Amino acid sequence: MPNTVVEINNLVKRYKELIALDNFSLKINEGEVFGLLGPNGSGKTTTINCMLSLLAYDKGEIKLFGEKMTPNKREIKSKIGIVSQNVAVFDELTVYENVEYFCGLYIKDKKLRKQYVDEALEFVDIMDFKKFYPKKLSGGLLRRLNIACGIAHKPELIIFDEPTVAVDPQSRNKILEGIEELNKKGATIIYTSHYMEEVEQLCNHILIMDKGKKIAEGTSDELKGMIKNTESVVVNVRHLKDNAIEDIKKLHHVYDVKYMNNILTIKCSGGKHNITHVAEYFEQSNLDYDRIYSELPTLNDVFLEITGKELRDKE
Amino acid sequence: MFLNVFINRLKINLRNKEAIGWSLIFSLALGTLFYCAFNSIYENAKSTEVKVAVIESDESFANFNMTDMLKELEYEDGTKMLDITEADYDEAVKLLKASKDDENEIKGAIDLRDMEDIRLILPGEKQVESAAFRSSGGIEESVLASIVSVFRQYSAIIVETIKSNPANIENVMATFEDETNELVKSRSISGENKDPYVSYFYSLMTMMAMMAAMAGAAVVESGQANQSAAGARVDASPVSKGVYLIAGLLAAIVVQVSITLIGLCYLVYGLKINFGGDLAYVFITAVLATILGISLGFFVYQFTGISKKARENIVMTIIIGGGFLSGLMIANMKTIVEMHCPIVNRINPSAVITDAFYALNMYGVGDRYYKAMAYIVGLTIVFIVSGLIMSRRKSYASL
Structure with missing residues (x-):
């Protein structure tokens, strides 16, 4: 039986009167590519932020790698990589320096870090741009840099929060192929998107959410089997x-x-x-x-x- | 991890051309502007021999001739500080009255008749007891006031020695003559700076130090999930928040202190502004003031419950408002605050920095200067420690 990597039970998050997450639960097993699908504002990013203990929640429980997640759980954090919706890099650092900087927050050994950074740059295919500053990169390359920063330290759980927003089709395909490869190498993936085609192509388990609630969950075929239309x-x-x-x-x-x-x-x-x-x-x-x-x-x-x-x- | 954060934050700070450019342009341009505005007055004021009447005591005081000491006082370039006319009280008053109509006449009279109460009499028979009086009437009066202040201090020691331990008076006098000569020289020439316009440059240094607050704010912004996307990445990483912030603060300090030192060097060596006092202390004060500025931004930006705009406004209010209250815009504002709400002068960063420069300028390195520096260091520690405590691992109410 596969290990449970993420377990969320009855999560409630309120922003004053607005209920962003309404008794939301999910379970993600090791090795899965888990798709979190929902329209804008459905609570996908809120779920991710609560999961990472960046966002405080009102009720519920979050366990990562079998342990309750809190802001102080450094060991758990060291196993996670995040590729956020917004490109999270420093404009004053070059492509290489950005990846090295963020990788350095996880990996102390300088030699190993260099190896990991090189591998990450090769992986997202931006080695040729390693001396470029982010402002000189196209949207697609910037997204790939964002991914390199999130995966360089070889995390066991990688969270991709809408990584293909405003990306050209060529870069989008490269990103999706990369995610598949990371999964093949053993990483558990959480992929949030409102692009159903991507989720369908990539994910072996999908949860559809709306207004902070889970509305359906299963494989792509299972989900389609739930409706009248064939x-x-x-x-x-x-x-x-x-x-x-x-x-x-x-x-x-x-x-x-x-x-x-x-x-x-x-x-x-x-x-x-x-x-x-x-x-x-x-x-x-x-x-x-x-x-x-x-x-x-x-x-x-x-x-x-x-x-x-x-x-x-x-x- | 510390080194990784420190080196990269250093790169980020150094490559932030906009921030560095503005900080440098602010100091260099404003410094040059002040220099151009005050230069002619400043040049004329250099090494002015001040005409003064000295009202002597009929009898020498324990063989201690103050008039002789006054005659020996000279500026660094060898120019005599005082052009002395010896007179009795009535003659001195006459001369003072005449000086109202003739600018070449005496600028004041030093009354040495009572060793326990040495006084400076200015035209209009205004009597001045303390060097805390900062001449509004001109550079000459300022020089005279500072001399009288030093002489009052030492005569008090001599009188006290005569009363309590007369046997020791010769030793005290011997030490005193040497020390007085040196002290009066150093304080009149450099410690108590005769150039009243230097206070504008001190104000400039204070503003530069306070503007460094934005560098402290940037450290916080770069490491908190609710401030920036990169901050979320840092917050989600296993790096210790304390390590991250301290490394970031150090990087900010290195860059901002360098900017301050470049600005100060330009003023001192480029524009040849006489900052008075021991120059090393001017530099030390500027460095610690800059660190206080950084720590202010670091502290205010830890209030994560309020919007970024609100935090920006708070920092700018403290810088501008604090600058106003510390007298950077209206000369006697600090005194007014001291009279009505002295605590503001203790906790207002601009006020404590201004006070340190003022103490250095007026009294040289001494108790008042050390007290002002203690406030600077104290406030810095409070801001940084509070900031670090507030930043401890936490989840945010919203991102």
Whole structure:
């Protein structure tokens, strides 16, 4: 049975009248890539800050590596690496000096520290920029520096708090690949994001939260299995007959049909050949369409179905 | 870990061009401005031979001739300090009256008739007993006041010796003649600085020291989760908070003290400002004052329950408001505060720094100077220790 690295029980955090965490609980096992998914303001970062004892909480218990976490637990802190949402580096230090400085807060031995710093810079692929000052780096490189500062000391538990916000797709992929590699090397990962695709790609256990509460938890498939929707058939069609929507609703496994901006979305629950049935209907009804395709449910669908709202604002 | 933090904080401080630039520009530019404004007056004031009437006692006092001693007083460049006219009281008063209309006449009269009550009489028959009187009438009066102050102190010792242990009077006199000569010289020439405009440069040094508060604040900001993202990283690390802050403070002290010393060297060796007193003590005072400034910022920024803006405002209020109350803007403000609320002068960092410079300027190295320095060191210790206690590992109510 894997060791529990993080255990949070009934955590309550209030900001005056606002309840940021409402009896929130979670458990993370060693070696997991644990995704904390939720819209902005759902309590992800608050959870992380409470976990690190940076933020005081009103009620509940937090155990890291089997021990109760307090601000004085240096031994526990030495096993944790954080990659915060905001880039946490000093503008007056070069790339190399920044990583060395933060690594030096964990590793006393100078020789070992140098080795770790070099490895971290290689890992995030910014060795070529080691003499650059942060202000000279692009957004993506800055994020990679932020990661290097958080992982250089080779922590057992690494917390990534929205590390890909405002990052170009190329850098984002590099970051995600790096996180996978860190996990393969044995680190337990906590990954918070409101990008469901990233969480789905990366995490083997996902917790969806909203308004400080856990709303669902499990693997990606388990979460998708919790909702009615199993497949959405999407048809790009310019003209639809008056009674078409009602006819389609009558098709087997179909439970919801929406037509907007020339896009017909047919939601199905169960069944294996829903797209074939829809295509047959269009052919039999002599209806022209530009494109037809099938979409499997996403975590956004899970979130939408449970909370009635989108996981993130339309961008 | 200490060394790692110290070296990197040193780099951060040294590479913060904006902060260093402003600190240096402030001292160099304002110093140059003061110099240009006061230079002509300052140059004219150098080595002025002060015309004075001396009202002698009819009989010598234990073979101790004060008039002779007064005649021997001279500036560092060999110029005589006093141009003495010996006179009786009535003649001296006449001369003083005449001096009202003629600038070349005597600037005061030293009344030596009563050894227990040596007095300085200024035009208008204003009698001055203490050198704490800082001449508002001019440099010459200031020189005279400081001389009379020293003579009053020593004559009191002689009188006391005659009363309590007359057998020892010869030894006392022998020591006294040598010491008096040296002391009067050093105090008149350098200790009690004849240049009243030097106080503006002391004010400048005080402001420079107080502005170092922002460097102390930066140390706190860099290590607390609720202050900066980098602070969160430091707070989440296993590094001891005490070690981190002390290393950061030391780095700030090294850089800020260097800035202060560069500024002071520019004033002393570049602009050739006569800071009076023992120059080494001027430097020591400036260094300790800078450390007090840093510790002030360090202390105020530990109040994590209030916003950053509020903390900034508190520091600036203490610097500007404290500067005002210590007389950096209005000359007699410190005296007014001393009369109505003396505790403010003990806890106001600007006031204790100003007092140290003032004591050094007026009385040289002595009890008053040491007392002022004790306040500087005391306040620094209180600020740093309180700051360290307040910073102990804690979770914040909000980030």
